[in-house]
Every structure is written in C-alpha cells, then in structure tokens.
Amino acid sequence: MAGPERLSESQVSDSLKALPAWELKGGEITKLYKFKDFVESMAFVNRVAALAEEADHHPDILIRWNKVTLTLSTHSAGGLTQKDFNLARSIDGRRDARPG
C-alpha cells in the first residue's frame, strides 16, 4: 500500500499559510496551545486523541500543565504530507468551533 506523498517545500509553505500559529520546525509542523489549567489541557488532549485515532495519524503531544504542544510529521514518508495538514486543520476546526 502506497503511503501519502511527501510535500514539496512550496506545497508546505502554501499549506502553512492557512494554518495560523502552526510553525515549521526541523521538518515537522508544531503548534503551542495555552489553556486555563491542566484539566483544560487534558480535555483538549483527549479531543486531539480521538481525532488522531479517527485519522489513524498521531501527533507527538507534550503537556506542560496549561500548555500543550502538538508536533506533526509523517514518519513513513520521511517528512510532511497532506495527512499532517489534514489533521492540523481538523484539530483547529473542531477547537475553534467550540462556543466561547
């Protein structure tokens, strides 16, 4: 089964424009989220986990009390693919859709 194709630099750059606050770092994309406290961080992480399982694509997740850092890349492709940007959009879409 062929995996997703690695994106070119210009494709990555274009995809990032639509994702505010996501940054390119060492061939991965990463975003820092800040919350009120640890409980809110964990609620967010559990929502991300459900989306990741649904997509069968899993970010690295670092939780530091009220801060959560997500890092995405596609190991099987050795870089960034559409799967990474799809999941990033899905995470931020659902998050932004919450009232308040």
Next chain:
Amino acid sequence: MAGPERLSESQVSDSLKALPAWELKGGEITKLYKFKDFVESMAFVNRVAALAEEADHHPDILIRWNKVTLTLSTHSAGGLTQKDFNLARSIDGRRDARPG
C-alpha cells in the same frame, strides 16, 4: 505558605534507588513507558492526569504514539522535592497493581 523543601543530592540518590527506570536528567526525574499502541498510551496518561490532579502536582507528559515520557520536578522549589518522588511512586504503584 512554605512549599516543599528541595532535596539534597544524597536524598535524591536514595529516593531514586526505590524507583527502577526513573532517571535523573538535568535536575529532573524522568521515565519512559512503552505500551501496545496510542490508545493504551492515552489510557495511561489519563490515569496519570487523575493522580496528578489529586496530588496537585503535574508531570510534563510527552506522548509519542506507544511511548509516554513523564518528567517531574518542583518548579517552586527550583529542584526535586518529596512531592516528585511521592507522585512517581503513586504512578508506578497504581500501574503495577493492574492485572496482567
């Protein structure tokens, strides 16, 4: 309100002897846990989160699919305190108590 006291090097070294697989790194203690998959990692992280809230002391938690790294120190004391070792023991105690 006085926070917990920072432990001496020999106290840290003694406390670590009772905690297999926890390592001292840059003034913090850290342990890597491996699971079957992401779902098992998340189940563990949610158990850790409940213990952390109970103790009002929160490890940094890094989730990388089937691997979870916990890192503990007491920021208010600028180093390691009894709170770190109490939480580490509590996490491993409950974990080891699971059947299978």
